[in-house]
Amino acid sequence: xxxxxxxxxQEILNGIDQLAASRAAAFELRKxxxxxxxxxxxxxxxxxxxxxxxxxxxxxxxxxxxxxWAQQKFSELDEKLKxxxxxxxxxxxxxxxxxxxxxxxTGNLHPxxxxxxxxxxxxxxxxxxxxxxxxxxxxxYNFEALNIPKDHPARDMQDTFYLSPEYLLAxxxxxxxxxxxxxxxxxxxxxAAPGKVFRxxxxxxxxxxxxxxxxxxxxxxxxxxxxxxxxxxxxxxIFGEDTTTRLRPSYFPFxxxxxxxxxxxxxxxxxxxxxxKGTGWIELLGAGIVNRRVLExxxxxxxxxxxxxxxxxLDRAAMLKYGIxxxxxxxxxDLRVLRQINDN
Ligand SMILES: [Zn+2]
Numbered sequence: 001x002x003x004x005x006x007x008x009x010q011e012i013l014n015g016i017d018q019l020a021a022s023r024a025a026a027f028e029l030r031k032x033x034x035x036x037x038x039x040x041x042x043x044x045x046x047x048x049x050x051x052x053x054x055x056x057x058x059x060x061x062x063x064x065x066x067x068x069w070a071q072q073k074f075s076e077l078d079e080k081l082k083x084x085x086x087x088x089x090x091x092x093x094x095x096x097x098x099x100x101x102x103x104x105x106t107g108n109l110h111p112x113x114x115x116x117x118x119x120x121x122x123x124x125x126x127x128x129x130x131x132x133x134x135x136x137x138x139x140x141y142n143f144e145a146l147n148i149p150k151d152h153p154a155r156d157m158q159d160t161f162y163l164s165p166e167y168l169l170a171x172x173x174x175x176x177x178x179x180x181x182x183x184x185x186x187x188x189x190x191x192a193a194p195g196k197v198f199r200x201x202x203x204x205x206x207x208x209x210x211x212x213x214x215x216x217x218x219x220x221x222x223x224x225x226x227x228x229x230x231x232x233x234x235x236x237x238i239f240g241e242d243t244t245t246r247l248r249p250s251y252f253p254f255x256x257x258x259x260x261x262x263x264x265x266x267x268x269x270x271x272x273x274x275x276x277k278g279t280g281w282i283e284l285l286g287a288g289i290v291n292r293r294v295l296e297x298x299x300x301x302x303x304x305x306x307x308x309x310x311x312x313x314l315d316r317a318a319m320l321k322y323g324i325x326x327x328x329x330x331x332x333x334d335l336r337v338l339r340q341i342n343d344n
Contacts, residue, residue, distance in 0.1 A: 001059065003061065008033065008040055009066065009069070011033075012033055014079055015029045016029070020077055020081065022081065022085075022198065023081045023082065023085065026074065026077050026081055030074045033070055034067070034070055034074065041063065044063050045063060054073075064209075069158060092192075095104075108339070108341075110330075111322055111330060111338070111343075112314050112315055114343045115318040116194065116211065116213065116325075118229045118238065119191070119238065119317070120191060121245055123215065124188040124191075126230065126233070127189055128189050128190060128191045128215065129189060130190070130192050130193055131179070131180050131191070131196075132176070132192070132193070133170065133173045133175070133194060133195050133196070133214070134175060135198075136163065136167055136168070136169060137167070137170045138168070139166055139167075141170065141179065142170055142171060142172070142175050144246060145175075145178040145294065146174050146254040146294060147173070147254050148173075148254070149253075160199065160200070161198050161199075161200060161208075169197075170196075170197050170211065171198065171199050173195045173197060173212040173311060174254055174309070174311065176214055176216075177254075178214045178294075178297070179219065180192075180216065181216075181298035183298055183301075186218045186219050186307075187216050187217075187218065187220075187248070187298070188217065188307070191213055191214065192213065192214040192215075192216075193213055195214065195314060196209060196210075196211055197209070197210060197211070197212055204326050204328070205327055207315065207328065207331060209331070210314075210327070211313070211314035211315055212313055213311070213314055214309070214311050215312075216290070216308075216309045218295070218306070218307035219306075220304060221306065223289070223306070223308075224257070224289060224308075226308060227252075227287055227288075227310070228245070231245055232245045233259055235261075235284070238321070239263055239266040239321075240266055242264070242269065243263050244264045245262065245264075245284075246261075246262050246281065247262075248261075248289075250261045250286060252286060254291050254294050254309065255288025255289055255291055255309055257288055259286070259287055259288055260283055261285045261287055261310070262281040262282060262283045262284060263281070263282050264282075265280050266282075284312065285310055285312070285313070285318075286310065286311050287308065287309060287310035288308070289307070289309075290306065295307060309320060315327055317332065318341075321343075322343075
């Protein structure tokens with residue numbers, strides 16, 4: 001009989017060693033031996049009646065001892081497994097605060113958008129309102145009203161993308177001037193954006209789609225002095241306090257007189273370098289006093305009012321400011337290029 005008790009003891013020890021990998025498995029194992037109805041130790045009690053009466057007391061004592069021993073073993077096992085599970089949980093939840101953080105990518109605005117926002121901030125700061133430009137114009141707004149007659153070279157099929165005999169992709173943002181002057185009476189002070197324009201030009205410094213920002217001021221007694229003063233202030237704000245401007249005579253059909261505006265080279269300070277091709281000056285924009293005929297086309301009294309207008313190439317401004325030598329780089333969506341330009 002005592003052999004059977006020893007056998008059960010060994011079975012429990014083996015079971016603990018081999019089967020009890022989790023608390024659930026340990027619970028099942030415990031049930032096999034200690035369940036009050038089906039457990040192997042309980043079963044032994046039922047055999048009491050087959051034992052000789054004088055041996056019963058000793059047999060009962062041995063079974064109880066085995067039961068106590070087994071309970072003790074299983075509760076030790078449970079404690080051990082509980083501790084191990086806790087340890088495993090801690091291990092899996094452990095955070096190493098010294099580990100480098102996972103990199104999160106943040107985007108930035110396109111260089112042309114950055115320049116446009118900067119310019120708009122400057123002009124809005126000078127009291128300009130923002131007017132919207134259109135990508136599709138008709139012949140009247142893109143040419144006729146701007147004093148560009150039918151035989152003007154700017155109308156050449158090589159420069160303009162026509163959508164139909166009447167409609168075309170805007171070749172300049174100046175149409176916004178006409179739309180504004182038709183709707184508003186002076187005083188007018190607008191910059192036009194977003195300024196997408198199209199011409200069939202395609203080389204290192206020309207893209208078939210590019211961006212302009214157009215400015216228009218119409219009021220009484222507007223003169224070239226206002227234009228020069230305003231653009232000088234603008235140039236200092238965008239390229240630095242030491243920047244100066246100079247005006248060169250030029251020709252645009254919608255302004256008279258017309259000028260090209262150069263800024264002193266912000267790279268060499270005017271001494272001459274590669275950026276300014278040794279001249280010390282960089283061509284920045286075209287401007288002028290609004291042609292009286294353009295005012296009259298919009299029903300504005302050209303005896304009482306005069307205006308100034310300017311147009312700046314945003315792509316060129318972005319290339320100058322960020323040192324980009326090929327306009328294509330702006331529009332190829334190459335993240336290696338675009339990531340480097342973040343001014344905001
Ligand atoms: Zn220079």
